[in-house]
Amino acid sequence: MKGKGELPVLPDVYKQLLDAVDVGVHVVDLEGRSIIYNKKMSEIEDMDKEDVLYKSIMEIFLFQSEEESRLLQALKHGANQKNTKQTYFNFKGQEITTVNDTFPLLDAGKRIGAVEIARDITKLEKLTREQTREKHSLFTFDQIVGESPSLLEVIERAKLATRTTSSVLIYGETGTGKELFAQSIHTGSERATGPFISQNCAALPDSLIEGMLFGSVKGAFTGATNHPGLFEQANGGTLMLDELNSLSAPLQAKLLRAIQEKSIRRIGDTKDRAIDVRIIATMNEDPMTAIAENRLREDLYYRLSVVSLVIPPLRERRDDILRLAFSFIMKFNKRFMLQVRGLSKEVAELFAHYDFPGNVRELEHVIEGAMNVMYDDEEIEYSHLPTHMRTKFPKPDQLVQVEYSTPISAIQPLHHVMEEMERTYVKKSLESFQGNITKTAEALGLSRQNLQYRVRKFNLR
CATH class of the missing domain: 3.30.450.20 (PAS domain)
Incomplete structure (x- = not known):
């Protein structure tokens, strides 16, 4: 009803x-x-x-x-x-x-x-952005921002990898900058004058990704033409395979064969073609977990991980957050024709305590989003931040203390406890602003309607 x-x-x-x-x-x-x-x-x-x-x-x-x-x-x-x-x-x-x-x-x-x-259409949208990059548009090690020991160690290992043509496996959470490292290895190597091609292996089904990687000959299947795959297009350069673990086991086997024999066979063809390509593979999950759960062939892992790099998440190198934030501010100052000088003390403190689950990419989006709502401000203020951050971190002068305790003998279901804590927090927040809905909603990072719903729900008026 x-x-x-x-x-x-x-x-x-x-x-x-x-x-x-x-x-x-x-x-x-x-x-x-x-x-x-x-x-x-x-x-x-x-x-x-x-x-x-x-x-x-x-x-x-x-x-x-x-x-x-x-x-x-x-x-x-x-x-x-x-x-x-x-x-x-x-x-x-x-x-x-x-x-x-x-x-x-x-x-x-x-x-x-x-x-x-x-x-x-997320995967297809990303696919349209992926194309052979010209050398001048690729990243170099000098553009990697950060001075934390964990990051510097990875950079040094990556620089050593530029001396050879061995395969590289880069593991890191989403948004940590895996492709930045892959491009830097390419531009720092003898292959820098060759092509750098990146392909997200999760972007298309196996039936299409196989043709993209290995190419096809006319008549191989309906509509097939003589088409060189990405291995041939990357000849003399580097091929980056993102989300490698998304490939099916048969395709991983075919990839392993191509790497070992340094040759590929187009779909529908009868002859092998020699290739000279360096492979850099990236993953956003622990390779050992992927192997244990049959998403990654163990033999392919050992073949690709001649050089292994683990990119630390941003929460493990907090000293770099302000450096990265400043670099993004400079980037968007040029793009938006602004003159933002930095972060307010309040925002800098908030950033220092936020985990950034989306890593460097999330930090960049936060800075870009904040600068989209600025006009002639000189610093990014708390009010410029996205709602999800303000919800998690209310302004310090608007925080209210919520005391809640219960004896072990009176343990209640968790959702009851959380609801009571929420009721108490909202009630004390309203009292802090003398019942002003607008000011309380802003402090809590909620819309007026959302707060009003909670007022009715908890019968606070």
């Missing part, structure tokens, strides 16, 4: 149907809270349902303002958009590109929510 102007509660059978469809479905209620988030949307955005359900859009995505969210525009203004592309970032700093149908949900002509139906 539902009241007038409210979204109905879905029976389990409908939830099962939504989880079975091959498009993402995301529904928000009148307060902008996520109330339906199906399995496909969870896969597209790489977030668990628990991270999304019953939270506001601004809490779970790196939008600078509500105007960037098409769901909120549909909810608040009735905007109806069909088959439109959108690129955005989840709270982990991961870039996502989808083609969406977004529209309001109506009951008797009154808006009661909004829905977004999404088709994932």
Whole structure:
């Protein structure tokens, strides 16, 4: 049952149907809270349902303002958009590109929510950006920012790898800068005058990636032409294979053969072609874990890991955060024609305590997003930061102390405890601002509507 102007509660059978469809479905209620988030949307955005359900859009995505969210525009203004592309970032700093149908949900002509139906094109979008890079556009070791001992050690190992043509395996979390190291190894080696080609192995299915890597001959399959693959295109240079562990076992076997024999055979061909290519492979998971879970052939791992580099995550080299932030400020000053000099003391302190799950890439996006909302400011202030950071780190002068303890004999289910803690925190925050909804919402990093929902939920007025 539902009241007038409210979204109905879905029976389990409908939830099962939504989880079975091959498009993402995301529904928000009148307060902008996520109330339906199906399995496909969870896969597209790489977030668990628990991270999304019953939270506001601004809490779970790196939008600078509500105007960037098409769901909120549909909810608040009735905007109806069909088959439109959108690129955005989840709270982990991961870039996502989808083609969406977004529209309001109506009951008797009154808006009661909004829905977004999404088709994932993230991999294809990245693929269009991947192409042979000219030498002048590639990174060098001098452009790697950081002085932490763990980073300097990796840089020195990578520089030693420029003296040979041995294969290199680079492991690091998403956003740590693996391709930056791969490009620097190439530009610092004798192959610098040759091509550098990068291919994300997860971007396409095996049926297409095989042809891209090894090429094809006319008549090999319907529509096939005489086409050199990336190995031939990278001849005399370097081929970077990103997300290597996403390749199927048969393709990994074929790749191993090509590396060992220094030759490839195009699809449909009868002859082998000699190649002179250095392979640099990258992975965003521990190779030993990938081997144990049968996502990476052990023999291929040992063949590629002649030189192994492990890029430390940003949280393990916090001394580099301010250096990186300043370098990104200089970069976007030129792009946006601004004159930002640095970070406020408050923001610098916040950065020092934030884990940056998206690593260097997330830090760059945060700086870029902040500078998008600046005009003549000289420093990046707390108010310029994205919502997800302000939610996690309220301003120091607006923090309230919440005391909560319970005897072991009175242990309650966790969600009850968390709800009571939330109620106490919201109540004391409101008291700190004499009940002012606008100021309290800003301090908590919430929208007015989101805070008002909690006030009603906890019967605080």
